[in-house]
Amino acid sequence: MPDPMKPQLVAPGGSWESLKKIIRAYYAVADDETPTVEQVAQIAGLQRPVVSGSNNFLRSAGILQEGANKLTPVATRFATGLGINNQALVTSALQEIVKSQEGLSYLANMLKARSSMSLEAFRGEIVLITGLDENSRNLQFLKAIVDLLQESGLAKVEGDEVSFRGNHVANANRAEAPARQPQQAREPQLVQGMLQPTGTTVPISLGVGRLVHVELPNDWSSRDLPKLLKMLELSLSDAEVLPGEPK
Numbered sequence: 001m002p003d004p005m006k007p008q009l010v011a012p013g014g015s016w017e018s019l020k021k022i023i024r025a026y027y028a029v030a031d032d033e034t035p036t037v038e039q040v041a042q043i044a045g046l047q048r049p050v051v052s053g054s055n056n057f058l059r060s061a062g063i064l065q066e067g068a069n070k071l072t073p074v075a076t077r078f079a080t081g082l083g084i085n086n087q088a089l090v091t092s093a094l095q096e097i098v099k100s101q102e103g104l105s106y107l108a109n110m111l112k113a114r115s116s117m118s119l120e121a122f123r124g125e126i127v128l129i130t131g132l133d134e135n136s137r138n139l140q141f142l143k144a145i146v147d148l149l150q151e152s153g154l155a156k157v158e159g160d161e162v163s164f165r166g167n168h169v170a171n172a173n174r175a176e177a178p179a180r181q182p183q184q185a186r187e188p189q190l191v192q193g194m195l196q197p198t199g200t201t202v203p204i205s206l207g208v209g210r211l212v213h214v215e216l217p218n219d220w221s222s223r224d225l226p227k228l229l230k231m232l233e234l235s236l237s238d239a240e241v242l243p244g245e246p247k
Contacts (some may be wrong), residue, residue, distance in 0.1 A: 009103025009145075011130040011138035014046075016147035018080060022051055023063060026071050027079035033229075035069045053138075059099050071141045074100070084215055094152035095121030095236045103129045106163070107145070115161035120145070216242035 012019060025044035029035035037055070041048040046206075058064040063075040071079060074096050081089030098104040107125065112118070126142050146162065149155035156165045214228075 007102035007106040008131070009058045009101065009126075009129045010137070011132055012057040012141045012144040014050050014141055014144065016144040016151070017046075018046060018050060018147075019054055019058070019144055021046060022054055022058070023071065023075060023079050024050075026064070026069065026081055027076065027083070028067075029069075030071065030076070037069065040069065047239055061104065062097055070209050076231065081217075084217060086215065089152065091153045094148065098149065098152050098154060104145070104149070108152075110151060111149075111155055111162065111164035112166075113162075118128055119146070119157065119162050122162045135138050144221060 014022070018211035019046040022040060024042040026035070028043050029039055032039070032231060037048060042052040044051065049055070055069075058075075059066060062072055063078075065072055074093050078090060080096070081087070081091075081093060096106050098106050106129065107122075110125065111122075123142055123146075126145055127139075130138070130142070132142075146155065146157060150157060153165055156163050
């Protein structure tokens with residue numbers, strides 16, 4: 001039984017890598033009105049029980065919508081980051097997920113207060129908030145929660161110790177900023193009125209001196225364009241207006 005004095009969290013039903021495959025599969029069927037668990041399992045390349053056994057955790061964590069096989073907006077941003085290999089987007093979405101779920105937030109705040117603790121002790125805290133016992137099948141998947149916190153940039157595991165890392169979103173964004181280049185090298189070439197991509201990074205002009213760089217996966221095709229436009233709208237719709245810019 002879960003400790004009634006602690007926040008609650010449903011235990012995951014698979015590894016963190018399996019959970020990410022499931023999330024990406026839900027993202028792939030986002031345009032379907034009523035996607036099924038069978039569809040998601042087939043796309044993810046996993047057995048149906050693994051997907052169905054993970055759905056409760058995904059809903060508990062605010063990744064899947066209640067009563068529907070659909071990703072929440074923040075989970076859609078996370079899946080987008082995974083799809084375009086944008087670690088800053090992945091990190092910021094995961095941190096929002098952690099901060100919005102009482103069990104995950106409790107674990108992160110506990111690490112922040114203690115700075116570090118043994119993995120065994122941290123695992124014990126996860127057992128308490130998930131309510132598992134020694135006979136629970138999901139006991140083997142508790143590492144998925146540790147891995148989630150690591151990928152969020154809030155936790156770091158070294159040997160048998162887990163420690164608090166803090167908020168690394170700003171650092172991740174700065175790390176992705178391109179190095180200053182000569183003016184000639186930075187100017188995109190126009191081909192029939194369109195900006196010509198350089199490698200997998202596409203510069204898009206918003207006006208004189210205003211460029212946006214979109215990084216595309218190696219298997220990009222024009223069929224992905226409608227989804228990219230939709231996800232850009234979702235990802236940027238809540239962006240704060242900078243001082244001096246029109247609202």
